[in-house]
Every structure is written in C-alpha cells, then in structure tokens.
Amino acid sequence: MAEITATQDAGTEMEVALTVNGEARRVRVEPRKTLADTLREDLGLTGTHLGCEHGVCGACTVLLDGAAVRACLVFAVQAEGAEVTTIEGLAADADSLTAVQRAFREHHGLQCGFCTPGFVLSVTAFLRDNPAPGEEEIRDGLSGNLCRCTGYQGIIRAVKAAAEEMGRR
Amino acid sequence: MKPAPFGYHAPADVAEATALLSELGDDAKVLAGGQSLVPMMALRLARPEQVVDVNRVAGLGGVRRENGTLVVGATTRHVALERDPVVAAAVPLLARAAPYIGHFQIRNRGTLGGSLAHADAAAELPAVARALDAEFELAGPDGTRRVAAAAFFRTLFTTALEPDELLVAVRFPIWRPRSGFAVAEVARRHGDFALAGAVCGVQVDAGRISRVAIGLIGMGSVPLRAEAVERSLTGSEAAALDLDDVGAQAVAGTDPPSDVHAGTHYRAKVGAALVARALSTALKEADHG
Ligand SMILES: Cc1cc2nc3c(=O)[nH]c(=O)nc-3n(C[C@H](O)[C@H](O)[C@H](O)COP(=O)(O)OP(=O)(O)OC[C@H]3O[C@@H](n4cnc5c(N)ncnc54)[C@H](O)[C@@H]3O)c2cc1C
Ligand code: FES
C-alpha cells in the first residue's frame, strides 16, 4: 500500500481524507492535531467533548472503524481512509434518538451532559459486543468514562434498560 | 493543540521504517497505539521532532504458531490478545493478563509492542513476557537480532532497543496443555495501573511441580521474575506447599517503589499475597496427573 506512505515536516499541514458519520470529508491539518480537535474545529462537530486531553476521562470517545477509542489520543493524520462515528452520527435523523440515548434520558444517565457523548459512544460499542451484560460487566465496561455529576447509578440503570430494549427487538 | 509540532511519517514496511529511524536519529519516536506516547506528548513530557507511525507497516500485526512458540507481531492490539482464540489456546497467560490493561477503549488501540517498548514495570504484558522468557525480535538498519526478555528490560522505562531499531515481534514459548496459569493484581480502581501484581504458570507431573514461572508486576524498576523460588519449587510436592511462605520468598530481596498510593513495605506485603493467590489458582487449574 505504497500510496498511503506519507512524510511531512514539522508544522506543515497535511491533507487527510476520511469518512465521518457516513460522509466523505477532507481536512488540512498539522500532524500534531488530534482527531478530537479536528472533529471540533475543522468539521464543526462539537458534540465530541474534551475533558483531560490525555486519555483519562473518556469524554472524547468516538468510533474509529467501529472501535470505541479516545479521539484525543489519535492524530487526525492517522485517520486517513478511516470511518469515524461521533455522537452526531448515531441517530437516524435530528428528531430521533437511539435506544442508548433514550435510556440515558429516561434513567437520569446525565445531568450537565458534558461526559454524555463519550458515555453514549462507549456504551453503544459495548452493547454491540456484549448484548446481555451482567452487572459486573456493565461496571467494567463503564470504567473508562468519568462523570462528575451523576454518581453513575443512573448510567448503570440506563445501560441495563438499553440492553433490555435492544434485546427485545 | 497540546503536543509540540512534529514531522509525521507513515512507512509501509519494516525496511522503510528502520531506514527512516536511522535517518532521523534521536529526534524520532515510534508511534504505535499512542496510549502512552500521546498522553506524554500532550503533557510535553515527550517532544519528538519526528514521529514514525508504524500502524500501517505491513505484516507487523497478528499472531502465528512457529516451532513451539507463539509469534506475536508488535502492533497486535491488546483487544486481539484478549479475544483471539489462538492466543488463548497457545499462551493463556497473555489472554488472561490483557483484560487487566486499562479500559476496553485503551485496549482497542494499545499494542503489545508499545507496552513492552514503553517498559513500565507496573504494566501487565512486560511481566508476562519476563515470566515466560519471551524472545524479542528487533529490526535495525543492518538486519534483525533477538534479545531475551531478561536482557530486554534494562531499567525504568529503558530497554535494549536502539533509537534506530523497531520491535517487530515477540516469541512466547507454548507450554503443554494441562498447565495452569493465573494473574492476580491489586489496583486502586478498576483499569488503573496495578499497585502490585503477580503472573504465574505451573505444570505438575505425578503430584510434583515440573515447571513453574512467577512474574512480579510493579515490584521494582523492571518486571521481575522470582527465579530462586522457581528453582526451589521445581520437583517439590504441589499439595505440600506453604503458599504464604512461597509468596514471602518471591518478594524477598525486591525493592518496590514507594509513592502516594502505597509504600515499599505495603507493596511487598501485597505482592507476597498476590503471588500466593496466583500460584494457588494456577495449581488448581493444572492437571496433577
Ligand atoms: C487511561 C489509561 C490507562 C492505562 N492503563 C494501563 C494498565 O492498567 N496497564 C498497562 O499495562 N497499560 C496501561 N495503559 C497503557 C497502555 O497499555 C498502552 O497501550 C501501552 O503502554 C503502550 O502501547 P501503545 O501501543 O499505545 O504504544 P505507544 O504509546 O504508541 O508507544 C509507547 C512507547 O513505545 C515505543 N514503541 C511503540 N511501539 C514500538 C515498536 N514496535 N518498536 C519500538 N518502539 C516502540 C514508542 O516510541 C513509545 O516510546 C493505560 C493507558 C491509558 C491511557
Ligand atoms: S479528553 Fe480524551 S480521554 Fe479525556
């Protein structure tokens, strides 16, 4: 795959082509720009939040080729050719919510909402891979996202409810 | 943008990667999963002027069996160690240690090679590699060389890797079926680095221990192996062991670090208990035939 070989000097911008929420996008960014900053600043997708910017809090979680990852620990230039899903791309349209989003609303899975996009992306990937998780598995699956408001109990109830609803369908 | 500016390179094969590393010299850093390097760059604890991203290097990921070993490519991600049935069957200790690493989002990106090259003595995979006596394959501009785990880990965050070398694969010996393996660790919160931990492998024949490996997590500046204890256990009767005593001997002579989370004495006590726990679990799993 010689065509993706890239070499660039410090400070110079690079062109990156990627798919975001199903749409082909192109950006010009410095290599040091993270995927999270690029989504927010170059693509206007401010639903991806930044808390710590060094991998601890999970607020910046997005799906990169389907896998939940910290968008603050991936450089945008690394996402060349990749498919990215952000919180803006989960529901079918602006008026609907996914089962996970509905469950967070119904079960007090959020208060200020700062951590919520990261939790929703993490839980979406987690339930896809573990459709019928037990209590311990849920707590384990949530351990990579921090929330300073809810005390987590509402979030755990939301994950259980979403798993049940998705299991019925 | 928090990291300092850097030039970015995404080589397509090992030869191109090592050529780049030798050309760029000390200013260059390899980027694998980015789960340790990028946080350090964000905090400007690391300021590489050049970054060589190995995620697109052909043939650097994946596992295969070869002559009684499991060859694991450097960019094999933690999630693959956790889920790949080939890994679970050949080197169960790798598959069982992987879930202790951070959170699933970290394991989706982090790589075996990155964890070993980073060489945090409190990390799980270096302890597994050391306990099982894995062999490291390093590629440089003049070809490849192999280094044993004992010689790979030099001191705190320091390995035998030269700046122009790439870790390409790690060979783990495959133990016979009916062996027992276990991991035990204590962390302040789920997904945190361990305060202390132990990884064990054991084989039992006619009631006597015929092979045993004990690795210690977070008990020194490098991942440690309790070799004296392994020697004294070999040949002894499995059922007659005083596991608490074995644990105490395994940590005797270690000098674990002291920090705000735990002092040296506490780490040693917990380490001893975890060796006993891991060995007890591994012995239960091993077929005593
Ligand atoms: C929130 C959080 C929690 C974590 N918890 C844990 C934990 O509990 N246990 C644990 O073990 N780890 C933990 N980690 C770290 C994680 O395991 C990393 O994946 C790992 O330490 C580094 O692997 P990487 O592939 O991300 O490497 P990178 O971050 O890309 O690189 C790390 C270092 O290795 C070098 N390097 C990488 N690949 C190669 C190669 N092939 N050849 C030569 N040099 C190379 C790089 O130059 C760099 O110096 C955690 C990380 C985070 C963000
Ligand atoms: S902003 Fe990425 S983990 Fe906190």
Ligand code: FES
């Ligand atoms: S709802 Fe405020 S941080 Fe989680």
